[in-house]
Amino acid sequence: MDNSLLNRQIEIFFFNPKTSIQPPNEYGVLYLLRRDVYRCLGYNTDTWIVDRESIIWPGAMTVLAGIDLLSKFYKGDDSPNGVGQRFKDYYVKYVDSQNSEIIYQLRNSLLHSFGLLSKTKAKTYSFSVLANHDRLVEQYSDTNYKIDLFTLWDRFEESIDKYKIDLIDNDLLKTKFMTMFKFYGAVKIR
Secondary structure (H helix, E strand, C coil): CCHHHHHHHHHHHHHCCCCCCCEEEEEEEEHHHHHHHHHHCCCCCCCCCEEEEEEEHHHHHHHHHHHHHHHHHHHCCCCHHHHHHHHHHHHHHCCCCCHHHHHHHHHHHHHHHCEEEEEECCEEEEEECCCCCCCCEEECCEEEEEEHHHHHHHHHHHHHHHHHHHHHHHHHHHHHHHHHHHCCCCCECC
């Protein structure tokens, strides 16, 4: 394993979203994703002050896409048939040991329908969302859930640090990371 290449890839991918990079340059996809979440949630990325109204649905969609992205790296796999299990495995390990199915269904409802309803063969999930830094998931009935999108964002950010620590200490995770990095790790912007 080329450690200098791996270290450079890790640096690019996990680059602090509060640090500005000017084109032309190579940008880590996670860096760009996190900057977009901040923008969606009202931050001015020049001053890092909240100075405008949040657009929380696109922010939440970006967080959920971020969990998808990180799950590919964590599993070293991007097969279309493994999306749900990959998402839930990363979620349980790094975000929250409960609620993986509920948050996966929120992901499906927002990313596939820009809505708050998701159906499986066995169950219908109906969501309401808020942004108060409250409990992540509150269940009202067998099918109704309230999700706090700011808490989800906080947990996502914490998961990034946890995954990075594991990545640095685990050769198998490093191999999986390098496998996915060539496809999903960085983009060049001119």
